[in-house]
Amino acid sequence: MKNRLIRALPGAVVVSLLVACAAHAPQFGEQSQASLASPSRGEGSYQQAQWRTAVDELLKTPPGGDAWQPFLLPGKRFADFELAGQSARAALSVSADGSVSILRKRFDKALPDVDRIAFSWKVDGLPDDARLGEAGKDDAPVRILLSFDGDRSKWTGRNHRMSEMSRLLTGEELPYATLMYVWANHDAPETVIVNARTDRIRKVVVESGAQQVGRWRDYQRNIREDFVRAFGEEPGPLRAVAIMTDTDNTQSSLRAWYGSMTLTVR
Template sequence: MKIVFIVFLMALPVQHLAAEPQLPLGEFSRNRLDGWERKRFKGETRYQLQTLEGVVALKADSQAAASGLFKEQRIDLEQTPMLNWSWRIANRLNGLNEQSKAGDDYAARIYVVVKGGLAFWQTKAINYVWASNTSKDKVWPNAFAGDHAMMTAVRGPEAALNVWYSEKRNVRADLQKLFGEDVRTIDAVALMTDTDNSGRQVSAFYGDIWFSKD
């Protein structure tokens, strides 16, 4: 029930930070996890900073578990709408129906969350996922949260294993497309590697995460 992640984030206090042309969020290459907090759902995915090919990255290992890291930070999408990150996975979760509750597991995913305040039903989230069985660019509602949390396959089964991919998404444009609203701020970013529904094992690496103007 990873929808709990979204509800949990709603209850946290909001940090108001001045927007910058480039806003670092996950500075893993600097061996830092400042501001990132853990949220456990079932079991515990192991997250640790580890050097890979001469660069420090965040390694995630999940064995029938689902826990994530989140960082609450208000991001002004008028100033820095572009979400940037890099990632790689070591293996896939073959054969899952990722549109079902039983198959709602991903080798890697990054969330952006827009809180609904007291009106929790207005909370919105986009899950940028590395899908194992769904083709790149496909979009669908989360099996647990419905159309309050939309899934976007940034990478799919065609992507090579053990290879770094760099991503860039216009979050403001994606929110407009998926929810039909001009959302100008988001409230938190989270990442998760999870296998609690399938009971399997998967490993991934996450590189630095930041927002930029272009």
């Protein structure tokens, strides 16, 4: 019953919900593949420790908080994140096939002064006919998600109802605001896309179209400036960060790589 209800929950709400709820990266050879996949299938403690160490070295955040953890969404296919090397870069790779793959890190004590984020990614294709502003077509080959606290008294009744539904189904409220960096099929870079189901999720397009498919792309973003531009207010404390590849709405197949990421505070 719970699985059916979660499947019925608007996808954007679930994504935002999942989000809320580092040193020199390990080196691998060109196109090499580590034998270790994300510990989502009950692997032993030794493998889990290896995984966590490698991911912490690749995806660097301020001290504290939970370990990076894969999140398997009931009713959705999950494709494992794997440690891989691409063009002498350490990376996490995921082979999506009508699936939703999320890796998130939550902070027990929210980070009050987030500053910048640097990240890199690469894809070998885009989801078929995906449109980030359309419910039911909201797929992206790569995403970085940032979840913030804030004053929920500013919310509309609709957002309060969605948050309550989320709490009942999963035990976690909808975050006050979720900012995403995305690769879009059609929308121009720097476009801000408000989610079709809730205005508490807004996406900043940092890459668009197929021209750069197959190439590593590197970004440095000022989180505060992007949040203010997207939401029209100052960001609250940061509660969580995640990476996500999803092709479930369009039932597309593609492969994505996430290179090094560094999140800093002032």
